[in-house]
Amino acid sequence: MEYEIKFHPMALQEFCSLDGNVKKLVKKQLDKLKTSPLLGEELGNKNGYDLTGYRKMYACKKANPNRVFCR
Numbered sequence: 001m002e003y004e005i006k007f008h009p010m011a012l013q014e015f016c017s018l019d020g021n022v023k024k025l026v027k028k029q030l031d032k033l034k035t036s037p038l039l040g041e042e043l044g045n046k047n048g049y050d051l052t053g054y055r056k057m058y059a060c061k062k063a064n065p066n067r068v069f070c071r
Contacts, residue, residue, distance in 0.1 A: 025059040
């Protein structure tokens with residue numbers, strides 16, 4: 001089963017402003033989420049912020065990685 005990914009308007013704007021190579025890496029991770037939405041690390045309740053239900057994935061493993069958050 002394949003799921004649909006919807007962007008928040010601000011997230012879409014940020015995604016569109018990414019560099020071409022980085023955008024490809026992020027898109028690759030988003031494509032993985034379409035088939036397996038439970039990928040990534042659960043965020044939970046950290047530092048007083050309740051992020052239960054959200055997950056984190058990294059698009060690249062460089063010094064300044066881009067993160068993909070999903071719910």
